[in-house]
Amino acid sequence: MKLIDIASVIRSKNSGPYELTFDVIFKDFETYGKVKATQAVSKEKFCALYGIPETDVFHLVYFDPAKAVKITIRRPIPSGALGETDVYGAQQHAPLMGMEIEI
Template structure:
């Protein structure tokens, strides 16, 4: 099985304001982008489960020209609140790095 790093040159998470998290999955090339998009692994259900939010509140967008997939969802806690362990949301992508995907056919 493959991992996100087999498909992506960049995987990151960050704030999109104090109430929203965003994740970027930038593919290495067109073949990797097509395979990542078509694998249907990066889904609202995945992020809803991981972050305890409503699936309907998770937006997954594939950008063909950018060869990237962007995911946006409500932050589980407001940025800067006492319960916020990652104020800039830069570490939220970590658990996704062990996600398994189908091998790429090159």
């Protein structure tokens, strides 16, 4: 299945000018628990999806109270810098929507 089928929210945003944060909030605690138990969203899978080295992932945290996964990465280009195309980081979550998940 795809992540978009089991998540109620998939979003990205700035976490300062040099970092992006991705949030995946699941529809229910049962699904979240399965994803967490199998580590279906992992640093390795995220890096493969985005084509970045694991050293660019600062945090990948499963947050139980919100039934969510939060991922913070180094921005490839600082917000507002020459050549940067998404100042707010709000369009970077699109690849996550199609991420294949096995739980």
